[in-house]
Amino acid sequence: MFHHSSKLQFPVRVEKPDPEFAMLLQQAIGGVEGEIRVAMQYFFQAMGARGDARIKDLLISTATEELAHIEMLGHAVALNLEGAPVSYQEASAKDPVVNAILGGMNPRHVLSSGLSAMPVNANGVPFDMSHIYASGNIAADMLANVTAEATGRVLATRLYNMTEDKGMKEFLSFLIARDTMHQQQWLAVIEDMGGLSASLPIPNSFPQSEEAQEHSYYCLNTSLDKPLPQGRWCQGPAFDGVGEFTAKEQPDILGEEPNLGYARPGSGAQSEQMGGSVPPTLKSEP
Numbered sequence: 241m242f243h244h245s246s247k248l249q250f251p252v253r254v255e256k257p258d259p260e261f262a263m264l265l266q267q268a269i270g271g272v273e274g275e276i277r278v279a280m281q282y283f284f285q286a287m288g289a290r291g292d293a294r295i296k297d298l299l300i301s302t303a304t305e306e307l308a309h310i311e312m313l314g315h316a317v318a319l320n321l322e323g324a325p326v327s328y329q330e331a332s333a334k335d336p337v338v339n340a341i342l343g344g345m346n347p348r349h350v351l352s353s354g355l356s357a358m359p360v361n362a363n364g365v366p367f368d369m370s371h372i373y374a375s376g377n378i379a380a381d382m383l384a385n386v387t388a389e390a391t392g393r394v395l396a397t398r399l400y401n402m403t404e405d406k407g408m409k410e411f412l413s414f415l416i417a418r419d420t421m422h423q424q425q426w427l428a429v430i431e432d433m434g435g436l437s438a439s440l441p442i443p444n445s446f447p448q449s450e451e452a453q454e455h456s457y458y459c460l461n462t463s464l465d466k467p468l469p470q471g472r473w474c475q476g477p478a479f480d481g482v483g484e485f486t487a488k489e490q491p492d493i494l495g496e497e498p499n500l501g502y503a504r505p506g507s508g509a510q511s512e513q514m515g516g517s518v519p520p521t522l523k524s525e526p
Contacts, residue, residue: 254407
């Protein structure tokens with residue numbers, strides 16, 4: 241059950257409407273880096289969060305905040321579309337916006353939504369939920385959430401740099417700040433669970449004695465013409481506190497050549513693929 245306030249979480253103001261910027265803002269709503277993605281991701285993670293009830297509550301709370309961000313962004317899109325032409329004739333009469341409707345503006349803001357936001361990205365592609373990561377493993381989900389907030393913050397900073405509108409900059413500055421908090425928040429959950437080293441490898445419930453541990457900690461070079469890039473990943477203790485990083489310049493070839501053998505009769509393959517037989521019509525004459 242959810243409750244809603246009629247007021248926005250943060251003021252959203254536009255000094256000068258910009259239909260092209262409205263199109264760009266759509267990425268923050270329905271893009272893979274956007275607010276629909278994180279809201280749904282946190283909701284579904286919460287619904288599968290077994291164990292510590294505090295983490296479920298935190299996920300639900302943050303998911304709800306992300307819905308508030310969708311609401312604010314939707315309002316920002318609509319405000320930027322204020323005064324936008326609703327026909328080509330009107331566009332022709334207003335030279336400053338001709339380029340917007342013919343070039344930069346998303347025509348679906350006129351055709352489909354009546355000058356308001358849509359659940360789509362900046363190209364007008366609907367968000368399809370394919371980037372929702374909810375594994376049921378809290379540590380895995382928290383790392384996915386840090387990545388989601390990081391890419392969302394990258395997007396928000398790019399949008400910030402693409403506008404000179406004071407109201408939009410203030411609004412985006414708020415979203416950037418919340419992304420900062422949420423990155424730290426999800427890392428804090430991992431720390432509260434014992435820290436990254438205690439969480440690795442994920443899932444830490446699988447006994448490492450049952451994995452081929454001789455392959456667990458070497459960094460492998462598969463380049464034919466360049467040496468392995470040297471760095472922290474090549475030597476020293478691994479982050480789980482168990483293994484030691486090593487490096488291999490060439491992979492060990494341990495497997496066999498993949499050969500499936502002959503095709504089965506009735507499988508739809510060619511006759512030449514079945515048992516090595518050659519069709520009579522192709523046999524050479526004696």
